[in-house]
Amino acid sequence: xxxxVESGGGLVQAGDSLRLSCAASGRTFSNxxxxxxxxxxxxxxxxxxxxxxxxxxxxxxxxxRGRFTISSDNAKNTVYLQMNSLKPEDTAVYYCAAGSSxxxxxxxxxxxxxxxxxxxxxxxxxS
Numbered sequence: 001x002x003x004x005v006e007s008g009g010g011l012v013q014a015g016d017s018l019r020l021s022c023a024a025s026g027r028t029f030s031n032x033x034x035x036x037x038x039x040x041x042x043x044x045x046x047x048x049x050x051x052x053x054x055x056x057x058x059x060x061x062x063x064x065r066g067r068f069t070i071s072s073d074n075a076k077n078t079v080y081l082q083m084n085s086l087k088p089e090d091t092a093v094y095y096c097a098a099g100s101s102x103x104x105x106x107x108x109x110x111x112x113x114x115x116x117x118x119x120x121x122x123x124x125x126x127s
Contacts, residue, residue: 002027002116006096009121012086018123020081022096027116030074033099035114036081038092038123045095047109049081053102059109064090086125093120 008020020036035050049060049070060068069082079096097114107113 002098004096004098004116004118006094006118006121009094009123011124011126014087014125014127016086016125017082017084018086019083020094020096020121020123022079022081022118024077024079024098027077027098028074029072029077029079029098032101033103033108033113034072034079035097035099035108036070036079037095037097037111037114038090039095039120040089040092043092045111047111048094050103050108051079052104052108054104057103057105057108059105061109083123086123088125088127090123091125092123094123095120 003025006022033052036048037045039045047061067085072079096118098116100115
């Protein structure tokens with residue numbers, strides 16, 4: 001049974017930074033794709049960033065590229081999302097997700113490719 005436990009959300013001001021963490025149990029992150037998605041009120045869940053574990057594939061959504069960075073610590077079985085220069089439009093519930101295999105670059109943004117999700121954490125950015 002795979003469990004994902006996320007932490008690090010909160011309320012910040014525009015321009016601030018936050019780091020989200022996602023720790024996995026029952027799964028070795030280094031062997032499987034892991035990613036971050038977010039969902040704002042009234043909107044669909046959208047891709048933020050992911051590590052594919054296939055040929056070192058890493059992908060960030062255009063809206064966060066240059067501001068957010070996904071990384072992983074295999075020894076801690078944890079994936080991180082470092083969020084810098086936060087904007088009010090980044091306000092959303094952020095979800096950590098894991099796949100059942102590695103994923104190539106062009107599949108990293110596909111929600112359907114991820115089999116395990118955590119409960120989500122709220123990130124609110126005030127202007």
